[in-house]
Amino acid sequence: MIKIYAPASIANVGVGFDILGAAIIPINGTLLGDCVTVKLSKKFELINKGVFSNKLPTNKEHNIVWKCWFKFCQAVKKNIPISILLEKNMPIGSGLGSSACSIVATLVAINYVFNNPLSSKELLLLMGEIEGEISGSVHYDNVAPSYLGGLQLILEDSDIISHSLPNFKNWFWVIAWPGIKVSTAEARKILPKKYKKDVCIKNSRYLAGFIHASYTQQSHLAARCMQDFIAEPYRSKLLPNFINTKEKMKEIGAISCGISGSGPTIFAISDNIKIAEKISLWLKNNYLQNETGFVHICYIDLKGVRKIG
Incomplete structure (x- = not known):
């Protein structure tokens, strides 16, 4: 069993539409993001809890977490039975990368439980793909900072999808x-x-x-x-x-x-x-x-x- 936290993010950062994104954490140390716990099971199970869990779809196949599991199974070409607990602490449609938090935490947790069959780049590509299905177009400016941390410049180069930029520690x-x-x-x-x-x-x-x-x-x-x-x-x-x-x-x-x-x-x-x-x-x-x-x-x-x- 593993519990993974993925932080909220500020996409665009003003000047960088679909190009810049920054992961954030409150200065008081509060975790601002979603948590996902994954463990092996005899069949797929999804449990939702957290402040904003009542805003999630009642049909589990419409839940982002289910989509992450389904896409991961396709990527590794096998059906993997697991139990997933989503702690939905981020408001949906807030502009803080709520869907990205769930996507990043879920995929990293599933990958970890199954001994990392997908590389970091493969995971990030999958994160962008799932995010695109939700918002209407593939973009990485929330999933990349939530996954990698820091201030990210989205390149979408064949080798480098995202690159960390220096940030200002006094901001x-x-x-x-x-x-x-x-x-x-x-x-x-x-x-x-x-x-x-x-x-x-x-x-x-x-x-x-x-x-x-x-x-x-x-x-x-x-x-x-x-x-x-x-x-x-x-x-x-x-x-x-x-x-x-x-x-x-x-x-x-x-x-x-x-x-x-x-x-x-x-x-x-x-x-x-x-x-x-x-x-x-x-x-x-x-x-x-x-x-x-x-x-x-x-x-x-x-x-x-x-x-x-």
């Missing part, structure tokens, strides 16, 4: 989930099918600037480059009062802020813990829509997926 990432859901598939549909050339050039310039600033450790240049010209102008209407919220976070002292993945979670970055705490308090009082919403001050989680039991 505090304030994340706020308002307690409502935004469908990833719907958030992708709202984007235009074509972009103007000048928008593409501008976004490429800022993305290149962010990567350069990361390697040269110019934190304020990196923060200035974290601007989203691809998704935010269209997705902002799906979030509660996002424009005013963003202005307020910058007024308090955030050096950058944006939408986490498809939303509705938003993030703000500060290099000062006092300012991060002020942003956190303001978001708790003004951005959360109900009692299920939450705010966390986070670091980048460098570990990624890991065994915890």
Whole structure:
């Protein structure tokens, strides 16, 4: 038997639509992600528990975890009977890589129990494939950081799918989930099918600037480059009062802020813990829509997926 934890993640990181992703962990050490326990069994069994387990499909074959098991069996060309316990601690449709947490934790746990028949690259490819079936297109900007940890640049090269970027150790990432859901598939549909050339050039310039600033450790240049010209102008209407919220976070002292993945979670970055705490308090009082919403001050989680039991 093994218990695996996979952390939440911020996809896009503003400037890197479907290209950048960052694994996160609250500074108080709380585990923000899903846990999966796998053990050998006489037949397939799936048990759901956790804060958000009541939001999962009642038909087990519609559950992401079942899809992971089914795809894994196909990959290794054998039917493997196991018992899976999913602790669904991440809200679905939150923009924090909820589906990625379940996918990563499940596949790593199953692979471990059966003595790692799939390589790290094979696992990551399978993670991207399953994520794509849920959201409408293959993308790695949640599964890669949740699996590998840190800040990931998605390359999709034939040999290297994802590459770790240097991060800024003095950055505090304030994340706020308002307690409502935004469908990833719907958030992708709202984007235009074509972009103007000048928008593409501008976004490429800022993305290149962010990567350069990361390697040269110019934190304020990196923060200035974290601007989203691809998704935010269209997705902002799906979030509660996002424009005013963003202005307020910058007024308090955030050096950058944006939408986490498809939303509705938003993030703000500060290099000062006092300012991060002020942003956190303001978001708790003004951005959360109900009692299920939450705010966390986070670091980048460098570990990624890991065994915890």
